[in-house]
Amino acid sequence: MSIRLGSIAPDFTQESTHGTIRFHEWIGGSWAVLFSHPKDFTPVCTTELGVVAKLKPEFDKRNVKVIAVSVDDVKSHQGWVGDIEETQKTKMNFPILGDADRKVAGLYDMIHPDASDTLTVRSVFIIDPNKKVRATITYPASTGRHFDEILRVIDSLQLTDAHSVATPANWQQGGDCVIVPSLQDPELLKQKFPKGYTALRPYLRMTPQPDK
Ligand code: BEZ
Numbered sequence: 001m002s003i004r005l006g007s008i009a010p011d012f013t014q015e016s017t018h019g020t021i022r023f024h025e026w027i028g029g030s031w032a033v034l035f036s037h038p039k040d041f042t043p044v045c046t047t048e049l050g051v052v053a054k055l056k057p058e059f060d061k062r063n064v065k066v067i068a069v070s071v072d073d074v075k076s077h078q079g080w081v082g083d084i085e086e087t088q089k090t091k092m093n094f095p096i097l098g099d100a101d102r103k104v105a106g107l108y109d110m111i112h113p114d115a116s117d118t119l120t121v122r123s124v125f126i127i128d129p130n131k132k133v134r135a136t137i138t139y140p141a142s143t144g145r146h147f148d149e150i151l152r153v154i155d156s157l158q159l160t161d162a163h164s165v166a167t168p169a170n171w172q173q174g175g176d177c178v179i180v181p182s183l184q185d186p187e188l189l190k191q192k193f194p195k196g197y198t199a200l201r202p203y204l205r206m207t208p209q210p211d212k
Contacts, residue, residue: 002109003136009034009127010107015074017081018095021067024131031064031158032127033150036110036120040072040080044144048122049096050088051147062154063129066094070120071105074098115140124150126157163210164192174212179205 003009009032011024026032035052037045052059052066059066070077077096084092097104099120105111110120122139135153139145156167165177181203183189189197197207 003125003133005133005136007133009125009131009133011131012104012107014069014097014099014104016067016095016097017074017077017092021095021097026067027065027127027129027131029063029129031062031129031154032125033059033064033066033154034069034104034108034123034125034127035066035145036069036105036108036123038116038119038121038141039070040076041083044142045070046080046084046087048144048147049084049092050090053084053088053090053093055147055151056093058151059154062151062158064154067097068094069097069099069104069110071099071102071111071118073100112138126150126154128157128161159209159211165207165210168206174209176206177209179207 013020013022037048039045049068052068056066077098081092099105102111105120108123108125110123111118112121115121119141121141122143122145124137124145125133126135128134134157152172155173156171160166164180164183166180168176168178171177179189179193179197183192193207193210195208197205199205
């Protein structure tokens, strides 16, 4: 089953390095990032998990829980965690699901048979507190993810949920935003964007980031 934006993230119960995870219950009122890696004791995955552990305070600041998954079992993950901590100079501070029965991989369509029959690709699912899938990203096994980009997408989702804006190409925190084309009422525009805006075209109106 492929997962579409806006659909409810499939719920599951699975073992992890932090004990049994009932996914929706575990998410609670937070956002969540569920990301898969192909295999334990592999170089790119080792660096990715180290980077996410170091970025955990940034995810916490945004009320986001992170959780990794691969088709190796929890015992294998536990053996690997020591290597991650030693080589990446960090403490593993989030759970890794042991998905040897491929329950999660199947629910989230993380195995792409033309890439590998057995290994999960590098999938990312960003899930909101209503358990809706808000963004999905898929990378091949050979390309490590840029987790600053994942934080940037979360920033954009949280900003655009709260204000009538969208974020333009290469937007970063503090950068100008675009006003959504559906907002045309001059009174509402004044009220929502007291710092004003520049209309480059009737459909392309730039405004300073509203929450800064
Ligand atoms: C890695 O994480 O290094 C990796 C995993 C599977 C295939 C290629 C690289």
